[in-house]
Amino acid sequence: MVTIADVARHAGVAASTVSYVLSGKRTISTDTRERVQRSVHALGYRPNASARALASQRSNVLALVIPLRTGMHVPVMMQFATAVVTTARRFDHDVLLLTADEGPDGLERVAQSSLVDALVVMDVELHDERVPVLRELPMPSVLIGYPDDADGLTCIDLDFVAAGAHCVDHLADLGHRSLALLGTPSAVYERQTGFAQRTLTGFVEAAERRGVLGVETPCEHTFDAILHTVEQLLSDHPDITGLVVQNEPIIGPLLDVLRRLGRRVPEDMSLVAICADDVAERQVPQLSSVSIPAERIGDQAVESLIAKLEGGEVPSLTLVPPTLTARGSTCPHGDLTTA
Amino acid sequence: MVTIADVARHAGVAASTVSYVLSGKRTISTDTRERVQRSVHALGYRPNASARALASQRSNVLALVIPLRTGMHVPVMMQFATAVVTTARRFDHDVLLLTADEGPDGLERVAQSSLVDALVVMDVELHDERVPVLRELPMPSVLIGYPDDADGLTCIDLDFVAAGAHCVDHLADLGHRSLALLGTPSAVYERQTGFAQRTLTGFVEAAERRGVLGVETPCEHTFDAILHTVEQLLSDHPDITGLVVQNEPIIGPLLDVLRRLGRRVPEDMSLVAICADDVAERQVPQLSSVSIPAERIGDQAVESLIAKLEGGEVPSLTLVPPTLTARGSTCPHGDLTTA
DNA sequence: AAGGGGTGTCGAAGCGCTTCGACTGGGGTA
DNA sequence: TACCCCAGTCGAAGCGCTTCGACACCCCTT
Numbered sequence A, B: 001m002v003t004i005a006d007v008a009r010h011a012g013v014a015a016s017t018v019s020y021v022l023s024g025k026r027t028i029s030t031d032t033r034e035r036v037q038r039s040v041h042a043l044g045y046r047p048n049a050s051a052r053a054l055a056s057q058r059s060n061v062l063a064l065v066i067p068l069r070t071g072m073h074v075p076v077m078m079q080f081a082t083a084v085v086t087t088a089r090r091f092d093h094d095v096l097l098l099t100a101d102e103g104p105d106g107l108e109r110v111a112q113s114s115l116v117d118a119l120v121v122m123d124v125e126l127h128d129e130r131v132p133v134l135r136e137l138p139m140p141s142v143l144i145g146y147p148d149d150a151d152g153l154t155c156i157d158l159d160f161v162a163a164g165a166h167c168v169d170h171l172a173d174l175g176h177r178s179l180a181l182l183g184t185p186s187a188v189y190e191r192q193t194g195f196a197q198r199t200l201t202g203f204v205e206a207a208e209r210r211g212v213l214g215v216e217t218p219c220e221h222t223f224d225a226i227l228h229t230v231e232q233l234l235s236d237h238p239d240i241t242g243l244v245v246q247n248e249p250i251i252g253p254l255l256d257v258l259r260r261l262g263r264r265v266p267e268d269m270s271l272v273a274i275c276a277d278d279v280a281e282r283q284v285p286q287l288s289s290v291s292i293p294a295e296r297i298g299d300q301a302v303e304s305l306i307a308k309l310e311g312g313e314v315p316s317l318t319l320v321p322p323t324l325t326a327r328g329s330t331c332p333h334g335d336l337t338t339a
Numbered sequence C: 001a002a003g004g005g006g007t008g009t010c011g012a013a014g015c016g017c018t019t020c021g022a023c024t025g026g027g028g029t030a
Numbered sequence D: 001t002a003c004c005c006c007a008g009t010c011g012a013a014g015c016g017c018t019t020c021g022a023c024a025c026c027c028c029t030t
Helices: A004-011 A015-023 A030-043 A049-056 A074-090 A100-112 A130-136 A160-173 A186-190 A194-210 A223-236 A248-260 A277-282 A294-309 B004-011 B015-023 B030-043 B049-056 B074-090 B100-112 B130-136 B160-173 B186-190 B194-210 B223-236 B248-260 B277-282 B294-309
Strands: A061-066 A094-099 A118-121 A141-144 A155-158 A178-182 A213-217 A242-245 A270-274 A288-290 A317-320 B061-066 B094-099 B118-121 B141-144 B155-158 B178-182 B213-217 B242-245 B270-274 B288-290 B317-320
Touching (some): A004 A030, A049 B049, A061 A100, A074 A294, A074 B094, A094 A100, A094 B074, A100 A118, A100 A130, A118 A130, A118 A294, A130 A141, A155 A160, A155 A194, A155 A294, A160 A178, A160 A242, A160 A288, A178 A194, A178 A223, A186 A194, A213 A223, A223 A248, A242 A248, A248 A270, A294 A317, B004 B015, B015 B030, B061 B074, B061 B100, B074 B094, B074 B294, B094 B100, B100 B118, B100 B130, B118 B130, B118 B294, B130 B141, B141 B294, B155 B194, B160 B178, B160 B194, B160 B242, B160 B270, B160 B288, B178 B194, B178 B223, B186 B194, B194 B213, B213 B223, B277 B288, B294 B317
Parallel strands (some): A061 A094, A061 A118, A141 A155, A155 A317, A242 A270, A270 A288, B061 B094, B061 B118, B118 B141, B141 B155, B178 B213, B178 B242, B270 B288
Antiparallel strands (some): A094 B094
16 A cells, blocks of 8 residues: 555655645645646555544544335435435545434444544434434534424425425315325324424315315325225215325325226326325326425535534525426316306 | 543553453453443543554445446345445444445545445446456455456355246246246346346246247336337237236336236236335235345345455355245146146 | 745654553463 | 463554644845
C-alpha cells in the first residue's frame, strides 16, 4: 500500500503538503500542487480511510437504517435506499447499511464507535424507541417519516395527511358520496406507523369536511384476505363507489377481486391508489394515484444531513406535498349538477 | 468520548491490558479481566472503529454491491441484502452498501482505501468487467452468481441450470409435450446475466433430453407486453400446455392474461414459476415453483467470506441445488400411460 | 534601508488503538 | 538452593493521516 509519505517523497515535499493539496485547506503554489498531483497519479495513491477518519474525526460514512418489518413495501424502500446511496456519493460519503432489528442499540453502536458521522433512519413509528436515542447521540440524524414529538429532530416525509385528503377530494369532486380506505395490514397500524396513521387521519377529516361517508379497513396481503375484506366492506356498505388504497402489494389482486365480484373499474367502482407511479401505470386500467416521491425524499434526507454536518441549520420537519395524477381508474358518479 | 486510556486508568492497568481483555489475544488473570470489564461497563466504553482499523489493519466492514439494473426483481435482492447484513453482524462485521453503478472503480475505491476488508458482489454477468478487478484486489471477495470464467474466484449461486431442468422434468413427468419458458426482460439476457442464461440452458437441454418441444421468449413487465408475448406464443405454438416462468413481477398479470385468453390454470395450462415461495403461495391457484433460497445463499456468501478472511480455503464454486414444490398450478396432461 | 504582511511550506504532535518485546514473580524441576 | 519457565502485565512503537504553529521568503510600504 502506498502511503502519503511515499507520495511526499516522490514529489519532494512534506507529507503535510500532500495532505493540503488533497484537501485544499491551505493555499499551495500551482507548481507544487501539480507536482504532487502527478505523484499521486503515478503511484496510484489512495488515502487510507481509517487513518483519515482517526485524524480528522470524520469517517465520511452515513448510516442508513432500513426496516425489515412485516407489511413494509420493499420496492419503495429500495428506492429510498438507492437515492440515499447515490446522493451520499455525490457528497463523497459512503453508506453503512443497518437493519432495524438491531434497534436503538445498533444506532448507539455505530455512532459511539465513530463508525459513521450521521444517520438516516427510515420507517419511524409515532412512538419510536429510537427517537430518544437519536436525540442524545453526539451526531446529526435525519428521519424519513416522523414521530409524534419531532422536537429537536430533523424529519422528512411525504405529507400523508394531505395525501389521504387529496384522494377523498378527488373522489368527492367526481360525485362519490361513499368512500372506503383500504389500508395497510393491521400490524402496520398497530405499530403506530406514521404514514399509515396520517393517511387515515387525512382521509377521515376530509370525508367529514366534504360530508361524505368514509370508512376504513386494514387489509392483509393474501388473496383470500383481500377478497374477504372487500366482500365484507361491500356488504356492510353497499353504496360505496370510491376506494382509496394505500397498500401497494395488494393492488394487482384487488383488481382481480373487484372483477370477480362483478365491479368494473372505474364504471362501478372508482379507485385511487397511494403508490409509486410505475405501479399505477402498470395496471389495467392505469390507476389514478398519489405518488410516493421516494427519490426526492431520499435525496433531501442526505442533503439535510450533510448540511447539518457542516453546521448548517435545517428545518425540523419537511413535508413534501403530495400530487395526485388522475388516470383511468376514477370517473364521475351520479348527478354531478346536484353535488 | 471515553478512550481505552480512560478505561485503563479507571481499572488501574495499562491500556494494552485493556486491549488484551477485549480481544482475548493474551491470557489475563480472572481478577484483572473482571476489573477491566467492570470499568468498561461503568464508563460505557466503545472502542473507536477507525483507531482500531488503523492499528489492526481490519475495518470489520464488508462491502455489498447490489444491482440497480433494469429488470432485476427488487424483493429478492432485498432478501439477499438482509441475509448478508444479518450474517455479517453475527460475525461482528458491518456492511457498506455500494450500488453497481459505481462499477469497477467503486470496488477499487473501497478496497484500496481500506474502507472494507472484503466484498460481496451480486448480479454477476457472464463477462463481468468487475471480475478482473476482483481478482487483482488485495482482499477476498465472494460473488453471488458466477461469470463464465470463475477461476480464482469464490462464487455462490442457485444451480439455475438444474432449476430450468427441474421445471421441464416436472412438466414432462405430468405428460406435457410442448413447453415454453417465459423469461426475464430481454435487457437481462442482453447483459448476459448468468442466472437467466443458465435457466435457459437447463430448460433447453432438458427439453431435448425429454424429447419435448421447448420454446423460450423474454418478457417485459408491462401488462400489454405480457399479453402480447403470450398471444404470440400461443399462436405460434398452439399446442403448448406447460409454462415455465422466471420473472417474478409478471406472475400476477400473467395469470390475468391467461384468464382473459380463456386458459384455465392448471386445467388448460400448467405453470411452474422460479420465484420466492411466498410469491408462489400468494397466487390463486398457488403456484408450483422452484424457490430462490436467498437467505441461505446470502448467509453462505458471508460465511465463505469470513472463512477467507481467516485464511481458510473455500470452494471456488458452490451451487445450491434447487427444489421444486408442486402446488396447484400444474396437473397431468394427456394420456400418461402412453408417455 | 528598515519594517510589515502575505504566501507557501515544513516539522511535529497527536488521533485511539493493537501488538511486540521485555519484564516480573511465583511455582516447578533438578 | 539455583535455575528455568510460564502466566500475566507493562511500555513503547507504530498504523497513516490531519492540523497547528513556526518559519522563510518575497514584495510592498514608509
